[in-house]
Amino acid sequence: MTPSELSQILLEKTQQWLTENGHTEIQLEEIALERPKSRDHGDWATTIALKIAGSIGTNPRDLGGKLAELFSGIPGVEEASVAGPGFINIRLDASNLGAVAKQIVDAGSDYGTLQINSSKRINVEYVSANPTGPMHIGHARWAALGDSIARVLEASGADVTTEFYINDAGKQMDLFGESILAATLGEDAPEGGYKGEYVTDLANRIKNAGTDLAALPREEAIIAARESGYALQLGDLQKVLGDFRARFDVWFSERTLHAKDASGNSKISEAVETLREQGHVFEEDGATWVRTTDFGDDKDRVITRGNGIYTYFAADAAYYLDKKARGYSEKIYLLGADHHGYVHRLKAIAGAAGDDPNTDLSCIVGQLVTLRGSRLSKRAGNIVEMKDAIDDIGVDSLRYWLARYPADSPIDLDADTLTSNSNENPVFYVQYAHARTNAVARKAQESGIDGSLFSPETLNHETENALLGELQQYPLIVEIAAKWREPHRIARYLEQLAGAYHRWYDATRVVPSSAEPIESVHHSRLVLNSAAGQVLKNGLNLLGVSAPEKM
């Protein structure tokens, strides 16, 4: 019996009881199960009595006692009892709990995939770094987080499109071109332009590819430098993100928003017109504004400047409308804390476009990565390029490390963590548990242990109960992670699961020592071992981390 099945039965029983006792006004939607922190409290607990006692005029303890009595009669439930102020603790019988192992092995990689979001088409936009320079460790955080969020949402049943918005239009790109040209000619970078070795590298790569920027007239040279540099830089960026296993289905160029069709319209001009038709646009001081304050922004925003040029905000609006037109029920934006000011503006665009800013759009604002307490900055010379970080500590370690913290928690890295493959990184703990399941399975097979001779009731050791309890919890963790867009919950769960597995491994044996005979319990333990391996693998996969068979 899975937790969701149990929950469903409890719901029916409770609703039936309410009806029979004249409380038809209460319609329960679900009964939430939670894992009691203390094992003594059983396998599952529900607070339903505490929640509804008030509305039916009884005290939670009495109601809990009545419901517990009812729940005790459910097949597969060994015991249900009321505790404390009104908790109902439920203990499943051993064979029922043990059967979970086989269910997991049978389900394989499908174990932990859900249908709760199966009606949704979700767009996840993340990283979206400017193609004017290399990405740093901060971008790696969004890459790890965004990709894992997409994986978790897919596991929850959603149809997910991942997307990277390329800021390839505007003044920054021109400055980029001028900077490359300056490096080619041995001149200083222009005011506000790009500096650093990578600019010189790009200049050299362009030269080596046979383009002689120095021979071109200045205006042409800037454009050529810009376009060549853009192609190279975007290629680098895609390579690094690909190596990092971050998936992007769509690389969306800002230029496509500016591009004019035969009648002189662009997606941006159409977006402005759309907003104007909806009545959210006004003219003032020679500029065109959107009344974003109607949607909670702290000030109205200019969309077309006095000189007729669109602001960056105009492109944002057009981009949002484009996503909407492509039919996504929800658009997720991952933003760094330094861009959190956009949230109100995006909400305003969504509202002005006729979307519900609270459900059709969600902004995940993450804290920045700091290095030993100091913010990454070029001036301080402590920028760590994403590519170098991957080379130094590996994709698995880096992804896992960056994904195991909530987005709104600042991550403070120190140089040692970055450069040493140390056991401080819990990814090894989890991966080692997975590798161990494989070693045990290999050994068991050689010893003639046969998982098809499975009898669930033999899995009754204390550590087996604990391990089965963890395994059973996995779909619930995926559900929570998907609901809250918090992949770190997967990582924390895996660490807990790995701990339960290691303790089980330590306390029991799948392969009996040579003096002992092979018994029924050993066959059953092989199945439990495989189940643990399967869940570790499924979970690591949601984080984009490999599950090695040997370490």
Added chain:
RNA sequence: GCGCCCAUAGCUCAAUGGAUAGAGCAACAGACUUCUAAUCUGUAGGUUGCAGGUUCGAGUCCUGCUGGGCGCACCA
């Protein structure tokens, strides 16, 4: 000045509004002739920044303070 985020063990951090707030690291004491010791067992470590409020119940929600991060353009 206004807005968003954060404050939990010595350090880095967890904790669906639930029961006795948990891990890792660091410290100390143990466990491999037996399936992987990258593991396990034990000890020690806390007024969850401060003050109120809501609730049967608050680290979690609300208000105010203190301290820190980030942002507040007809820049991109």
